[in-house]
Amino acid sequence: xxxxxxxxxxxxxxxxxxxxxxxxxxxxxxxxxxxxxxxxxxxxxxxxxxxxxxxxxxxxxxxxxxxxxxxxxxxxxxxxxxxxxxxxxxxxxxxxxxxxxxxxxxxxxxxxxxxxxxxxxxxxxxxxxxxxxxxxxxxxxxxxxxxxxxxxxxxxxxxxxxxxxxxxxxxxxxxxxxxxxxxxxxxxxxxxxxxxxxxxxxxxxxxxxxxxxxxxxxxxxxxxxxxxxxxxxxxxxxxxxxxxxxxxxxxxxxxxxxxxxxxxxxxxxxxxxxxxxxxxxxxxxxxxxxxxxxxxxxxxxxxxxxxxxxxxxxxxxxxxxxxxxxxxxxxxxxxxxxxxxxxxxxxxxxxxxxxxxxxxxxxxxxxxxxxxxxxxxxxxxxxxxxxxxxxxxxxxxxxxxxxxxxxxxxxxxxxxxxxxxxxxxxxxxxxxxxxxxxxxxxxxxxxxxxxxxxxxxxxxxxxxxxxxxxxxxxxxxxxx
Amino acid sequence: xxxxxxxxxxxxxxxxxxxxxxxxxxxxxxxxxxxxxxxxxxxxxxxxxxxxxxxxxxxxxxxxxxxxxxxxxxxxxxxxxxxxxxxxxxxxxxxxxxxxxxxxxxxxxxxxxxxxxxxxxxxxxxxxxxxxxxxxxxxxxxxxxxxxxxxxxxxxxxxxxxxxxxxxxxxxxxxxxxxxxxxxxxxxxxxxxxxxxxxxxxxxxxxxxxxxxxxxxxxxxxxxxxxxxxxxxxxxxxxxxxxxxxxxxxxxxxxxxxxxxxxxxxxxxxxxxxxxxxxxxxxxxxxxxxxxxxxxxxxxxxxxxxxxxxxxxxxxxxxxxxxxxxxxxxxxxxxxxxxxxxxxxxxxxxxxxxxxxxxxxxxxxxxxxxxxxxxxxxxxxxxxxxxxxxxxxxxxxxxxxxxxxxxxxxxxxxxxxxxxxxxxxxxxxxxxxxxxxxxxxxxxxxxxxxxxxxxxxxxxxxxxxxxxxxxxxxxxxxxx
Numbered sequence: 001x002x003x004x005x006x007x008x009x010x011x012x013x014x015x016x017x018x019x020x021x022x023x024x025x026x027x028x029x030x031x032x033x034x035x036x037x038x039x040x041x042x043x044x045x046x047x048x049x050x051x052x053x054x055x056x057x058x059x060x061x062x063x064x065x066x067x068x069x070x071x072x073x074x075x076x077x078x079x080x081x082x083x084x085x086x087x088x089x090x091x092x093x094x095x096x097x098x099x100x101x102x103x104x105x106x107x108x109x110x111x112x113x114x115x116x117x118x119x120x121x122x123x124x125x126x127x128x129x130x131x132x133x134x135x136x137x138x139x140x141x142x143x144x145x146x147x148x149x150x151x152x153x154x155x156x157x158x159x160x161x162x163x164x165x166x167x168x169x170x171x172x173x174x175x176x177x178x179x180x181x182x183x184x185x186x187x188x189x190x191x192x193x194x195x196x197x198x199x200x201x202x203x204x205x206x207x208x209x210x211x212x213x214x215x216x217x218x219x220x221x222x223x224x225x226x227x228x229x230x231x232x233x234x235x236x237x238x239x240x241x242x243x244x245x246x247x248x249x250x251x252x253x254x255x256x257x258x259x260x261x262x263x264x265x266x267x268x269x270x271x272x273x274x275x276x277x278x279x280x281x282x283x284x285x286x287x288x289x290x291x292x293x294x295x296x297x298x299x300x301x302x303x304x305x306x307x308x309x310x311x312x313x314x315x316x317x318x319x320x321x322x323x324x325x326x327x328x329x330x331x332x333x334x335x336x337x338x339x340x341x342x343x344x345x346x347x348x349x350x351x352x353x354x355x356x357x358x359x360x361x362x363x364x365x366x367x368x369x370x371x372x373x374x375x376x377x378x379x380x381x382x383x384x385x386x387x388x389x390x391x392x393x394x395x396x397x398x399x400x401x402x403x404x405x406x407x408x409x410x411x412x413x414x415x416x417x418x419x420x421x422x423x424x425x426x427x428x429x430x431x432x433x434x435x436x437x438x439x440x441x442x443x444x445x446x447x448x449x450x451x452x453x454x455x456x457x458x459x460x461x462x463x464x465x466x467x468x469x470x471x472x473x474x475x476x477x478x479x480x
Numbered sequence: 481x482x483x484x485x486x487x488x489x490x491x492x493x494x495x496x497x498x499x500x501x502x503x504x505x506x507x508x509x510x511x512x513x514x515x516x517x518x519x520x521x522x523x524x525x526x527x528x529x530x531x532x533x534x535x536x537x538x539x540x541x542x543x544x545x546x547x548x549x550x551x552x553x554x555x556x557x558x559x560x561x562x563x564x565x566x567x568x569x570x571x572x573x574x575x576x577x578x579x580x581x582x583x584x585x586x587x588x589x590x591x592x593x594x595x596x597x598x599x600x601x602x603x604x605x606x607x608x609x610x611x612x613x614x615x616x617x618x619x620x621x622x623x624x625x626x627x628x629x630x631x632x633x634x635x636x637x638x639x640x641x642x643x644x645x646x647x648x649x650x651x652x653x654x655x656x657x658x659x660x661x662x663x664x665x666x667x668x669x670x671x672x673x674x675x676x677x678x679x680x681x682x683x684x685x686x687x688x689x690x691x692x693x694x695x696x697x698x699x700x701x702x703x704x705x706x707x708x709x710x711x712x713x714x715x716x717x718x719x720x721x722x723x724x725x726x727x728x729x730x731x732x733x734x735x736x737x738x739x740x741x742x743x744x745x746x747x748x749x750x751x752x753x754x755x756x757x758x759x760x761x762x763x764x765x766x767x768x769x770x771x772x773x774x775x776x777x778x779x780x781x782x783x784x785x786x787x788x789x790x791x792x793x794x795x796x797x798x799x800x801x802x803x804x805x806x807x808x809x810x811x812x813x814x815x816x817x818x819x820x821x822x823x824x825x826x827x828x829x830x831x832x833x834x835x836x837x838x839x840x841x842x843x844x845x846x847x848x849x850x851x852x853x854x855x856x857x858x859x860x861x862x863x864x865x866x867x868x869x870x871x872x873x874x875x876x877x878x879x880x881x882x883x884x885x886x887x888x889x890x891x892x893x894x895x896x897x898x899x900x901x902x903x904x905x906x907x908x909x910x911x912x913x914x915x916x917x918x919x920x921x922x923x924x925x926x927x928x929x930x931x932x933x934x935x936x937x938x939x940x941x942x943x944x945x946x947x948x949x950x951x952x953x954x955x956x957x958x959x960x
Binding site for chain 1: 521599
């Protein structure tokens with residue numbers, strides 16, 4: 001038992017130090033390891049398997065909307081990065097520069113892509129000629145680099161994995177529709193697959209993407225009340241098209257600029273899963289994204305017939321399409337329980353000699369620790385049903401937590417009190433002036449997370465900061 | 481018809497200029513586009529879809545052998561690259577160096593990974609403690625960078641996509657077994673899925689990987705008789721383990737070095753598919769890897785009922801699990817035929833009003849152009865059967881071509897004549913001295929492709945180059 005305790009004690013509790021709890025979980029659940037390259041991490045097998053499930057499910061959803069995958073080079077010549085003014089200003093300070101190929105200095109230095117708008121634009125300028133070539137609906141899965149000063153596993157690292165979709169359309173309306181379509185796809189994915197409720201909305205101009213006309217976002221709330229921007233979708237209008245000369249001849253044989261969008265989700269989502277669902281025993285994975293959904297743990301496995309029956313159980317579950325593993329290592333059952341809990345495997349099945357005699361086994365939910373007795377012949381149906389229940393319950397709990405951590409405030413004093421004492425989102429009116437955003441950030445560190453689509457009714461008619469007339473309801477919060 | 485001709489005429493014939501034919505195919509089949517970054521290419525949707533099929537099938541096969549995916553950083557600090565002497569000598573001259581992060585110069589420059597042995601070793605040094613931690617069977621899918629002077633799409637580019645497997649084992653024997661296991665996995669994949677026959681063998685010391693004890697290879701023959709190294713598997717022994725101090729405590733509590741392997745396949749394979757199967761009308765894709773296996777092309781589609789029946793046909797095929805598309809664009813049927821041929825889609829189905837009246841359609845094989853009449857209600861079974869036949873026939877044809885382009889030579893004059901006049905592999909004895917390899921390369925540009933596993937009987941007892949005693953049969957050839 002000493003060993004079992006050690007594993008569990010190794011995690012700081014969320015209450016004591018949320019940041020340390022997070023770091024402990026990513027390490028102890030073997031999601032990542034630090035590397036010799038400052039600010040870059042190793043994504044270990046347990047972490048990458050979750051990312052693969054995210055990729056597969058997102059990719060399937062993208063393709064259903066007509067998106068195709070492509071691959072652009074990882075380097076951007078400096079002159080190309082500079083073509084769109086706002087864009088280069090946003091990214092140039094934080095890119096990594098390649099200056100030498102082998103022993104020779106390069107004629108023009110190249111940055112490692114921080115995002116690939118400029119590469120897609122350069123490509124589209126040649127590839128798009130006529131209205132017949134539109135729309136272009138491309139995506140790529142790759143890694144990108146941003147030379148951040150402070151880094152945290154999954155949340156902010158110098159290199160991270162993501163997908164970036166880039167589309168080109170004949171009309172402004174089509175581009176706007178695609179921008180919203182992808183934001184909704186992201187939101188549905190988060191809620192249905194990651195059991196992570198999100199607020200859909202529009203970013204203020206201060207918070208929008210460098211070079212975008214409009215940026216839409218989904219904002220999730222972590223257990224500590226802080227916001228995580230979990231996916232963004234940008235409408236570029238024809239700004240990039242003008243900078244890169246991306247034109248097509250329309251049906252009347254006239255030259256027109258295309259209208260573009262881009263949208264991305266990244267390994268940040270992994271941080272979201274941890275901080276929305278995790279607890280003091282470690283990770284809690286939503287069944288739909290869990291690489292292993294059920295861990296079978298034999299009790300007194302040295303006794304005759306136990307391992308064989310556990311093996312059979314596993315096969316039953318496998319046949320039913322459940323992602324199942326059997327832990328038949330020589331560790332103690334208690335140690336195995338702790339490991340399964342630390343790794344967030346949604347269900348463990350305990351099976352010992354007495355259970356077998358009685359024709360039963362015990363299912364234990366990771367999320368609630370509830371124990372369910374189950375006849376051995378019904379283990380497949382019961383597990384499948386339970387996985388669905390867990391998935392649903394996890395979303396409901398996360399939503400209740402989120403909804404109970406939203407404060408509505410009308411005065412600046414209330415705002416400051418809320419930031420100080422009530423972790424979560426703050427609903428407050430805003431006049432639209434960036435000066436108020438700047439002041440709020442300086443006074444409280446909270447930022448405008450979004451102007452929500454589904455919650456627009458005015459709380460009052462004046463700005464929470466300056467008191468001038470205000471029509472915009474904004475969700476504010478501290479953010480990762 | 482003028483337009484139809486234009487598309488076909490745009491390809492140089494293989495006879496006239498094989499290199500130009502290749503370039504024409506990769507462009508006209510829309511597999512790649514050139515980019516603004518010299519030596520880097522854009523992989524377009526039609527090309528990337530093939531790569532995705534390669535990835536899915538390889539990844540499935542890897543996982544069946546217990547391999548898990550992980551992700552290492554894309555940067556390697558210079559000091560890390562230098563830890564294994566042979567390795568750094570092999571790669572340092574051709575890496576891209578990052579020297580600045582944002583506006584600040586880095587304390588130590590970083591190279592963009594040309595391969596990740598050093599990163600995996602750095603990781604293993606911490607991650608492996610006990611015999612219980614072994615074996616480690618990891619793989620990653622990523623892009624790597626080698627600053628090549630001369631580049632060609634898919635075959636040699638400054639950035640390419642690949643997978644790199646890296647394993648660590650307790651014993652030398654286990655490492656050797658894994659090295660051979662993965663080589664055989666690669667060979668089976670090439671032959672079963674890509675219909676590309678390969679010779680399995682061992683590289684000479686001159687040709688082996690920088691830092692390896694032994695490198696094994698699969699060598700395919702292109703239509704022009706040149707070899708394409710299509711996959712390699714390396715046994716490192718404990719060389720890297722000693723350089724990086726990767727040790728574990730064995731069952732007797734003694735410290736031991738691990739034994740390591742690595743193995744990789746890349747987007748080079750795309751070049752192989754093109755040059756093994758392609759013809760003067762463009763790409764010819766093996767059905768197992770073709771993103772679209774059947775293209776339905778309606779004839780006189782403006783006539784009543786034609787498009788509807790074509791649509792039905794497509795649905796029938798889709799339900800049977802065939803990857804099928806319908807070309808209902810406003811192009812002429814002849815133009816559509818040319819496009820389907822250029823893109824290498826294995827089967828096209830022609831369906832016009834007369835066919836519908838007779839309850840039939842025409843299946844046309846891309847590989848042989850054979851036309852097969854088929855009753856409409858049998859189109860699914862017939863197509864499925866035909867796809868299997870095409871897959872098999874393509875392998876047989878490629879193998880016949882390969883086998884008929886292998887010369888056996890005993891004298892150096894014969895060797896030189898063969899290189900000059902008989903494109904293909906040359907079977908010849910070799911004494912084992914690198915001086916002979918160097919001389920042969922200088923005189924003829926041919927290199928030792930491999931010492932084959934399955935063809936070792938001596939042709940003579942003297943080296944084809946120097947005439948000294950020789951026991952090693954080597955396959956030689958010009959190579960991409």
